[in-house]
Amino acid sequence: MEELITQLKEMGFTEYEAKAYTALVQQSHVSAYQVSKNSGIPRARVYDILNILVEKGIVLKEETAEQTTYSAMPVSVFLQQMQQRWESNFTSISGKLEKLEEKVQEAESKVVMLKGKESIINYCQSLLKKAKKKVMLSMWEDMYDALREDLQEVALHVPVHGITLYVGEHLASIDQHRATHYTKKASTPHWFILSIDGQEMIYGHSPSTQETAFITNDPVHIYLLEDYIWHDVLINRLVKRDDQELEDWIAKERKAFFLE
Helix, strand or coil: CHHHHHHHHHCCCCHHHHHHHHHHHHCCCECHHHHHHHHCCCHHHHHHHHHHHHHHCCEEEEECCCCEEEEECCHHHHHHHHHHHHHHHHHHHHHHHHHHHHHCCCCCCCEEEEECHHHHHHHHHHHHHHCCCCEEEEEEHHHHHHHHHHHHHHCCCCCEEEEEECCCCCCCCEEECCCCHHHHCCCCCCEEEEEECCCEEEEEECCCCCCEEEEECCHHHHHHHHHHHHHHHHHHHHCCCCCHHHHHHHHHHHHHHCCC
């Protein structure tokens, strides 16, 4: 019951309003005194609370010469009202916020930090929905699997290119990164890059390993990281063969370059 009260509060009801309505759902056609007794609402407050719910149209008030009783609006009607109210508010808020966003004039390019696995995934999904010209990506399997359905959806109307690591059944337009000594190491960090239309980008460690990413509209960042993706794709296409001597040479050169 406490969870239900909390959820009703999240929908805009006060705690007393939520308690009064749920009490009436369980027992209707009762007096204000009985509502107070069943819900734990102080008697000094229960009349005001019930009148508020009557005004909101979710509680019915019946007055006779003998007494006044209260009943809950049927749950199905209540839920329909809440859904309609939520959809109306969502539409109104969306329109107003989008207009505000359109008015914002960015003085300069930015790079901002985003934390939290759910927030990172949700931001990636929102970017994919905005894509109009192209999507470029570099991802390990954990991040790709989290966005698999969204990528399949966006690929229906815009090109999706890039490279993945250890992903099974990826989009045909995406290259598969070769397995190397470096990628096979358990200590190798997983990362991802997602760029939309060459205008917006999010990049960082995969949320399953570190819940931090960076969002940018900075053209230098976007150019360099998109070029990094292309470079990775190109190298993998060039060495797409079983050449152990070449693989050993690449591993040696990498260690020397990064001073490992």
